[in-house]
Amino acid sequence: MAVTQRRGRRIMMTPGELDEFLTTQRTCRVATVSADGAPHVSTLWFAWDGKSLWLYSITRSKRWADLRRDPRVAVVVDTGEEYDELRGVELSGxxxxxxxxxxxxxxxxxxxxxxxxxxxxxFNLPEMPHDGRHAWLRLTPTATTSWDFRKLAAG
Incomplete structure (x- = not known):
C-alpha cells in the first residue's frame, strides 16, 4: 500500500505530472544502507513504466551488495537550479x-x-546492450513524495 503525501500538498505533483516527470527525467540518486548502518548514495539512470522505477545496476557495486543484504531503498529524482524551479520526487520501498x-x-x-x-x-538504441556487468532492480514504491515549486509562483 502506497503512503499518501500529507505535507506540501500545495506543491505536490498530480499523478499525471508525476508520470510525465519520471518518464522524461534520466538520472536518479539511490540511497541504501551499508553493512555498518551508514547511508550510501549513488547515481543511476532509470526508466519509469508508469508504476515501477527500473534501475540497471552494476552487480559488483556497493549499492548492489547493500541491496542484497537489505533491499530497502529511497530514490530521489529532481531538477531545477533556482528556488522557484525546483521539482522532484522521492520514491521509497x-x-x-x-x-x-x-x-x-x-x-x-x-x-x-x-x-x-x-x-x-x-542509449538511443532499440534494444538493450548487455555487458555482463549489470542487472535489474525494480522499485514499486510504497511511499512517494513530490514537489514542484513552480506552483508557488502560479498560486
Whole structure:
C-alpha cells in the first residue's frame, strides 16, 4: 500500500505530472544502507513504466551488495537550479531483483517492455546492450513524495 503525501500538498505533483516527470527525467540518486548502518548514495539512470522505477545496476557495486543484504531503498529524482524551479520526487520501498545477475539477455517476460524503454531513453538504441556487468532492480514504491515549486509562483 502506497503512503499518501500529507505535507506540501500545495506543491505536490498530480499523478499525471508525476508520470510525465519520471518518464522524461534520466538520472536518479539511490540511497541504501551499508553493512555498518551508514547511508550510501549513488547515481543511476532509470526508466519509469508508469508504476515501477527500473534501475540497471552494476552487480559488483556497493549499492548492489547493500541491496542484497537489505533491499530497502529511497530514490530521489529532481531538477531545477533556482528556488522557484525546483521539482522532484522521492520514491521509497523495497527493491526486487529481476532476471539473471549479471544480465546476459536471456528471455524474461518482466523485462520485455522495460529493456527497450530503458535502451531508447538512455542509449538511443532499440534494444538493450548487455555487458555482463549489470542487472535489474525494480522499485514499486510504497511511499512517494513530490514537489514542484513552480506552483508557488502560479498560486
Amino acid at each position: 523495497t527493491v526486487e531483483f529481476i532476471g539473471e545477475a549479471p544480465r546476459t539477455g536471456e528471455p524474461h517476460p518482466e523485462l520485455d517492455s522495460v529493456e527497450p524503454l530503458f535502451a531508447r531513453k538512455n
